Amino acid sequence: MKWEELTVFEKSLLLGTLLGDGTITRTKAKMAPKNGLQYREHFSVKQMEYREWKLKTAPQIFEGIRVRKTGTSAELFSRKDELFTWLREQCYDERKKRIPVHLLEECTHPVFLLALYLDDGSLSLTKSTRSRLNQMIITPHIYLYLQAFYPEELEMLSEFIERTFHHRFVLSRRSDGHFYTLRIQKTEEAIRFLNEFSSYAYAIPTMRKKLDWDYRLQLEREKYPEMTVIASKAKNDYTAEEIDFIIKAKQNGMTDAAIAQQLDRTYWSVVYKWQDIKKNHLKEEIFSYAY
Incomplete structure (x- = not known):
């Protein structure tokens, strides 16, 4: 199997998840085996439904799922193939994973961004109260925890995402990795991001808390029945x-x-x-x- 033989959807999903939780196995031999290297992705069984969705939507790429003996973790894997030998050359510098900027323009299906978010992103909530009005204000924040990559790579990735999917991520400081990750800065843009991907919550119900903003807001309201819980609205945000x-x-x-x-x-x-x-x-x- 070759990269050129994949559909735009398959390329987008594969590269998105490879930049996220996926890895390509290494070999100690100087030459890769004739049948190629293998894609692997370790995960908690609590996220089984999401990996089953990947397997179902891209059977040409992924071959199966193995549950480990402990019963708490599992592995999504591919068959050994020359495609993954080639991808390792594109996505790795020695043992370090890199963003293959030259491949991004071929990954224009939104599933690329979805995979990045579900693999390595989070929906973080800021809560503030107005005691006089008995209100709690919930503000969503979207993060992509990609601090394993260099800031220059993240800048190029951010530019690609904005140009292709019209979502603006900015670099945000962290204390680990290469010290930067990506986040959506504006409240209304975070909500727009969630609304765009909310339909996937029906295909992957266990990810609904991370994808469906209305549902997540309702869960917060149920936590604080004695208060009026509302979503924040950005006013006079800086241009x-x-x-x-x-x-x-x-x-x-x-x-x-x-x-x-x-x-x-x-x-x-x-x-x-x-x-x-x-x-x-x-x-x-x-x-x-x-x-």
Whole structure:
């Protein structure tokens, strides 16, 4: 089997999951075996339904699932094939997994992004209360925990995702791996992301909490029956132009008060936004600035 023989769906699913939880077996021999290398993916049996969905939707790629003797983990695997020998050359530098940027343009089916999210992403919730109104506000955050890759790779991946699927992910600081992962920055964009993939919750019911925003919000309401639980709505969010202005203004030594006046924002809004920029933007880490 060759890469060119796969459909766009198969390429997208395979590369998405290979950048996520999937691996391609190595061999100690100098030459790969004649029948090729093998794809493997270890997972908890709690996520069995998701891997069964992969097996069902791409039987040309995946061959089966083995449950380990402990009964708590399992493995999705392929047959040995020259395709995986070739893919290992594209996706690995020695033992380190890399993002094969040259293959991304062939992976234009949304299942690429779905696999990345379900394999290595999370839906994180921020909760805040308004005691006077007896309200709890739930804010969703979408993360792709890809810190094993270099920031330059993540930037190119982010650009591909935005160009192809129209979802904007930005780099976010972490303390492990290569110190960066990807996240959706704006609340309305996080909800739009979930709404786009919510239909897959019917095919993979165990992933519904991670895919269906209305369902997840209802679960939170059931947790706090004594409160009015609502989804946050972003108001007056900073535009890309405003963020660029803040970065350049800080580089030029402009104070927060002057920036706030220029943007018609409050002083503390600018202070908090600058902290967010420093923490989550790759190229805005070290600046000399004044308050």
